[in-house]
Amino acid sequence: MPARERWTAALAGLCLTLLPAVLPAQNGGLVPPGLAQQTTQPKPAQAKPAQSKTVLRIGAIPDQNPEKLNRLYGLVADELGRQLGVKVSYVPVTDYAAAVSAFRTGNLDLVWFGGLTGVQASLQKPGAQMIAQRDIDAQFYSVFIANTRSGLKPIQNQKGLAVLKGKRFTFGSESSTSGRLMPQYFLSQAGVKLGDFAGGAPGFSGSHDATIALVQSGAYDAGAVNEQVWKSSLRSGKANRSKVTQIWRTPSYPDYLWLGQPNLDQRFGKGFTAKLRAAIVSWRPSDAEQKRILELFGAQQFTSVKAGEYKKIEQVGRQIGKIR
Missing domain, CATH: 3.40.190.10 (Periplasmic binding protein-like II)
Incomplete structure (x- = not known):
């Protein structure tokens, strides 16, 4: 082969050898030989970890038939969820003692208690908040x-x-x-x-x-x-x-009340307990959904609670051995 043809062939081979080293990368730089194909493929997106949504778990002593309780507290959960902007779930319990136990262990955040169970739960969970009572509960019979x-x-x-x-x-x-x-x-x-x-x-x-x-x-x-x-x-x-x-x-005495956990503000944000109280106390018969709730509760509205009124319940509870 003439010298000129050998030089031309050698130059062409050298260009083929160096070509991969000068391919442009997606970022405008150079990529090493053998990686050009890989860098042109998009990386699979990393799945973001699912974030658990904090749920306000409500409960109630089972003082009436389960069908009525499920209907009532389902409505309460929907209304509180709408007013407070949080997910609310009703969790049924088997008996009165189970309601107190679930509140003590933190498995229920807000519970509709009777006077005695409310006092029992308050004594077992320091810092528990008496949220509201019905208009008929300050003088109950x-x-x-x-x-x-x-x-x-x-x-x-x-x-x-x-x-x-x-x-x-x-x-x-x-x-x-x-x-x-x-x-x-x-x-x-x-x-x-x-x-x-x-x-x-x-x-x-x-x-x-x-x-x-x-x-x-x-x-x-x-x-x-x-x-x-x-x-x-x-x-x-x-x-x-x-x-x-x-x-x-009978003569009158204080009875039912909503009792909330002491850590509601920590879990749901500063001021949540006050917002919860304001929401419940705001229910009126003029609102169709709230009217259904109040009718099932047998009340016209809810009011704030005077904790001192329940001292009488505590005294009687101790007298008959239900509070020790």
């Missing part, structure tokens, strides 16, 4: 009811409760303020001990609805229930006046 075939007549004064000695009698839940705590207190003031009932002990139905049904059926001669549930049962027809009747109404 229990009623004693009787089966119409029991022979029991309306009682004119508290001392008249002595006629219940020897009768088959039932309370509601063992931890109910209006279905056990205060009725037992008024009975004791009238000289009636738990051992004075037929069989040497009272029954515990578990809820106000159950107490009304048991007395109406004749399984018990008499019982004590929340006045608000009693009136609601009469309106709905679940309580039949020809079979069960009211025989005495």
